[in-house]
Amino acid sequence: MPKVFITGLGFITSIGNDKAAVTQSLRELRHGIELYPPFQKPEIPVKVAATLKGFSADSLDPEDWTYPERYTVKRELIRSMSSNVLYAYCAMLQALEDAKLSEADYSNSQTGLYASSGGSPHMLGNMMQRMHTQGVMRCSPMGIVASIAGTLNFNLVAHFKIKGASCGFSSACASSAHGMGFAHDEIALGRQKRMFVVGAEDININSILPFAGMRALSLQSDPNKASRPFDVARDGFVGTGGATVVVLESEDEVARRGVQPYCEVAGWGQASDGYNVAISHPEGLGLRSAIENALRSAKVAPGDIGYINAHGTSTPIGDISEAKALRAVFSPSGARPAVSSTKALTGHGLSLAGAMETGFCALALRDGFVPGSANITNIDPACADLNIPLKTEARQVDVALNNSSGFGGANVSLVLRRA
Amino acid sequence: MREALKRCSSATVEAALQFRKTNDPTHVSVVVIGVIERFVEPSLRPKLHSADDDLRMVEDLGIDSLTMMEIVILVEDVLQMQINNEELRHLRTVGDIKTFIDCKARGLPPPKPTRHLPIEHIGSVMPIQPPFLFLNEASINHQGAQGKYKISGQEFFFQGHFKDNPVMPASIMIEAIGQLAVLALLEGVIPVEEGKVVDPKTIFFASSEGVRCHRICKPGDVLVISVKPKRAKMPLATFEGSIRVGQEKAVIAEEITLTFGTKDFVAEPVAPAPTAAPAPAPEQAVVSAPAETPKPAQSPLAS
Numbered sequence: 001m002p003k004v005f006i007t008g009l010g011f012i013t014s015i016g017n018d019k020a021a022v023t024q025s026l027r028e029l030r031h032g033i034e035l036y037p038p039f040q041k042p043e044i045p046v047k048v049a050a051t052l053k054g055f056s057a058d059s060l061d062p063e064d065w066t067y068p069e070r071y072t073v074k075r076e077l078i079r080s081m082s083s084n085v086l087y088a089y090c091a092m093l094q095a096l097e098d099a100k101l102s103e104a105d106y107s108n109s110q111t112g113l114y115a116s117s118g119g120s121p122h123m124l125g126n127m128m129q130r131m132h133t134q135g136v137m138r139c140s141p142m143g144i145v146a147s148i149a150g151t152l153n154f155n156l157v158a159h160f161k162i163k164g165a166s167c168g169f170s171s172a173c174a175s176s177a178h179g180m181g182f183a184h185d186e187i188a189l190g191r192q193k194r195m196f197v198v199g200a201e202d203i204n205i206n207s208i209l210p211f212a213g214m215r216a217l218s219l220q221s222d223p224n225k226a227s228r229p230f231d232v233a234r235d236g237f238v239g240t241g242g243a244t245v246v247v248l249e250s251e252d253e254v255a256r257r258g259v260q261p262y263c264e265v266a267g268w269g270q271a272s273d274g275y276n277v278a279i280s281h282p283e284g285l286g287l288r289s290a291i292e293n294a295l296r297s298a299k300v301a302p303g304d305i306g307y308i309n310a311h312g313t314s315t316p317i318g319d320i321s322e323a324k325a326l327r328a329v330f331s332p333s334g335a336r337p338a339v340s341s342t343k344a345l346t347g348h349g350l351s352l353a354g355a356m357e358t359g360f361c362a363l364a365l366r367d368g369f370v371p372g373s374a375n376i377t378n379i380d381p382a383c384a385d386l387n388i389p390l391k392t393e394a395r396q397v398d399v400a401l402n403n404s405s406g407f408g409g410a411n412v413s414l415v416l417r418r419a
Numbered sequence: 420m421r422e423a424l425k426r427c428s429s430a431t432v433e434a435a436l437q438f439r440k441t442n443d444p445t446h447v448s449v450v451v452i453g454v455i456e457r458f459v460e461p462s463l464r465p466k467l468h469s470a471d472d473d474l475r476m477v478e479d480l481g482i483d484s485l486t487m488m489e490i491v492i493l494v495e496d497v498l499q500m501q502i503n504n505e506e507l508r509h510l511r512t513v514g515d516i517k518t519f520i521d522c523k524a525r526g527l528p529p530p531k532p533t534r535h536l537p538i539e540h541i542g543s544v545m546p547i548q549p550p551f552l553f554l555n556e557a558s559i560n561h562q563g564a565q566g567k568y569k570i571s572g573q574e575f576f577f578q579g580h581f582k583d584n585p586v587m588p589a590s591i592m593i594e595a596i597g598q599l600a601v602l603a604l605l606e607g608v609i610p611v612e613e614g615k616v617v618d619p620k621t622i623f624f625a626s627s628e629g630v631r632c633h634r635i636c637k638p639g640d641v642l643v644i645s646v647k648p649k650r651a652k653m654p655l656a657t658f659e660g661s662i663r664v665g666q667e668k669a670v671i672a673e674e675i676t677l678t679f680g681t682k683d684f685v686a687e688p689v690a691p692a693p694t695a696a697p698a699p700a701p702e703q704a705v706v707s708a709p710a711e712t713p714k715p716a717q718s719p720l721a722s
Contacts, residue, residue, distance in 0.1 A: 063426065074460070075460070076460070076483075076486070079486075079489070080485075137492075137501075138492055140489070141485045141488040142485065
């Protein structure tokens, strides 16, 4: 099977709007969390979010949106977007430039796009309200394609003239990790030469606050303490949005185009908890199987793994079950890979998380650093035996693992190898 | 309403306010053009100011069927009227839209919608047949007819016109205008005596005036042919005609006159009457984004 490489990245994230800024934030452990103005009301107990800088896309009319000057989005494109699509559009432009791809390179039947976003509750809610108050025929003709869960793939595939495989993934916080895995397979099986993997989410009241109802959000008002995976005082995740685009290419394409890849996607695995609709398995059984499947697929031993980018969302239950899964896989052989959760910096990007954190791992493998796990003051005793670096370490690892888990107990683990 | 029209010109807002206040239909066209302008890419907006009612929404202004609906929804909001999908699908040009909205505002019945005639229909009614028929498709509305002909390069006359240099003969282009005028006559653009119809066997060329060719046409070009009736008095009918290729003027004919006769109208259940043109496709939900390049749409909803 042909090898699969990551050859391009694009980021619109709370810790940076390009790979240089993201790398710097990861090295210096600078978080992107702040008091989020729309939350500063007495009736809203959640106060912080990991915000995007340079974008304003809360208006229900996309033509009102503002975004960094380096991008221009035509009306005929922006009218069918939700804000997560705008972020992904910008990240896509970065990724194309980063991978040095021309339109002839990517607009062909050998190039596909797998996208993951939760859609736009913000736009959908507006459309429903308009339908009920103004009448059925007064809904925007773009209402559906701008709001439902496929909005990301609909828009990007059309706008970038993608002609190969395309679809969306809907496994909540594991979605874009699934996208990565199946995109890897498309190339490994010889069906496609190149895949774009996109994860994106809105960031607004309607995309984040519904998670407060399930008591999943941190109620911390101090941005420096809100997201602290593996800390004993963690109290839930911090919402974020944005987009990441990862470009995958076959080894033949890498050779033909003469590009220097970030790393290889060596394999992946998935497994499900079969346990609860929203709570992860207390022993982390599904994630454990997913990691084992991933290692087997990549033909690597637990001892080969140098760094694990944990799912680690900073929820009390989730972090413990992940720690148990890691212990079960790695402890028997005495392996002690570095484990960190970059969600301490970025908050939790939901469908975006898998692609974003794969992007972080790719940067770490190429540039030779291990991202630290920020904001830990008192490590949870239940995680204390893991090798969790509190600071980013400047050292080269050869193989990294990226974990993602989603609602319904879906778990995905991706193996990335230094190119 | 100012909020709804916030991206339109101040003249548009002013006209809309006046219409709301006075119900005076003369303001309607300013509002309609203002709303269309708001949705047209800035680079194409100057075209709208050329006051050309023949500007086509899809081909000339890059308005796709979804944008057409955005325009309709905004016009509905501002002018407080209802436009149904069936009415919408026949509006192809700026003129169609202006006329339609104007009739709506005045409470008049809208003009007969444009009828699109596929090649099968053209072949069955025309006295002229291949290899001398220079129409691939046509549409008829209250103003006249429009047709298209793609020069394939396989036409017999290219063997000699010219040596190693295929150029559409000017005489054939005038012939194409004349053929569209014949079709318009047969489709009833010129009213005839009650109980009579134009007899295809009686139509012949009579004269032409003011014919000018502006552009050489070659295989691959799509001729967009238009005719409008100027005057008619049995047995003569005079049309003005033109051919464009894309945005370029190819031929202008100030007058082309045909002679014609009539025959008794006989209801022939099997004969394809004008209404036998295929009914528009059933309403379809727009399920995929339209291609970026404008393409001729049979109906504003076709996707």
